[in-house]
Amino acid sequence: MTRTPEEISQQLLDAARTAGAEAADAIVIDGSSVSVEVRCGVLEHAERSEGTDLGLRVFLGKRQAIVSSSDKRPETLKVMAERAVAMASEAPEDPFTGLAERDQIAQDWNIQALELFDPTPEPSAEALMQDALRAEAAALAVSGVSQVSDAAASYGTHRVHLAMTNGFSGGYKRSSRSTSCVAISGEGTGMERDYDGDSRTFQSDLRSPDEIGRIAGERAVEQVGAQKPATGSFPVLFDERISSSLIGHLLAASNGAAVARGASWLADSLGQQVLPEHLSLIEDPHRPRISGSRPFDAEGLPTRRRAIVENGILTGWTLDLSSARKLDMASTGNATRGVSGPPSPSNWNLSLTQGDQSRADLLRDMGTGLLVTSMIGSTINPNTGDYSRGASGFWVENGEITYPVNECTIAGNLRDMLKRILPANDARPYLSRVVPSLLIEGMTLAGN
DSSP states (O other): OOHHHHHHHHHHHHHHHHOOOOOOEEEEEEEEEEEEEEETEEEEEEEEEEEEEEEEEETTEEEEEEEEEEEEOOOHHHHHHHHHHHHHHSOOTTTOOOOOTTSSSOOOOOHHOOOOSSOSSOHHEEEEEHHHHHHHHHHHTTEEEEEEEEEEEEEEEEEEEETTSSSSEEEEEEEEEEEEEEESSSSGGGOOEEEEEESSSGGGSSSOOOHHHHHHHHHHTTTTBBOOOOOOEEEEEOOTEEEEEHHHHHHHTHHHHHHHHHHTTTTTTTTBBOOOOOOOEEOOOOOOTTTTTBBBOOOOOOOOOEEETTTEOOOOOOOOOOHHTTOOOOOOEEOOSSSSSSSEOOOOOEEOOOSSSSSHHHHHHHHHHHEEEEOOOEETTEEEEEEEEEEEEEEETEEEEEEEEEEEEEEEEHHHHHHTTTEOOOOOOOOSSOOEEEEEEEEEEEEO
């Protein structure tokens, strides 16, 4: 008889109690996916996967242990629980571990309002292949594109269920649909590549394969003839495609786990200005049809909308239960976890205040500098915020794009950089991280 993730998670808890656990939580992830890749007009790779992953965490006082498996047979659940309890009895004590109190856990939520799952029929492998072929053909139709290295389409669903001995039990189901294309322009050592892609919860929201392929091709052609830019201090405009990485560094530094272990350049900045005073960074895990939405976190706590930065001021850390206890604070309901590790704090959907100027306006006003559209590598000092990354994009003179650039490095200090960002108004509202293009004056460029 087929058992649901909810039934399996409850059986894991029962097995843990029988084995002697004082408390426990169980996570069950049941998923399936199908993906195809095409090249030169023919199918190159197709893959379908289905499976169930189980995770069990047990507690003996302040000792914990975690075991995982992909075998959901009842006899395996029994062995998992026994093994976890035996491991916990030998584990060191952790004064900050433990489940949420009953009055902390989520009680009511509206899964339907979040629209996490597309109820329309699953696309066939043939339909996915046709989308990938359309994207490839559209890219190849762009003058100057020499080849398409990868055109792909995929569909997946997964169902998550959490159950805990503190009384929490809840789950939800997600769907995802994506199309992508990587185009190459030029020949030999003059080859350049770029991409475009889209991933949505609902098939009907997905951009067309023709548009994705065309944009990938156009971007690749725009990179032909790339050269190193000048070395010096210049304004840098981070294109909307990659600007969220800057906000990602702020989020990493405001993560409670990093703060608790003393590895954050923001450790002394709570209640201080970290962004320009007119900007706020809002986390909202309840946006419909968005990949980062969820009604509760991995510890059964309710998720909520909150301002991480409000009018430029850092208002708080991103916390799970353990990091909150270490810092003598309350969890923000931001725990995430897989089946083989303990919870850790992570962010959900984010939106940065948009500006009132377009990207073109910022390009015009920056005069001479660099428009960054792609980044590689990363050297970030977590304690000081010193920042250095490889970049490519376009050189701008007198407010106009003049030629493509590559093989350059941009550097600065995140503490100073983030206080000087000037946002455009071009953020895509359907992304999990809604961040517009960002202009920063006076960054160090290393090129020629």
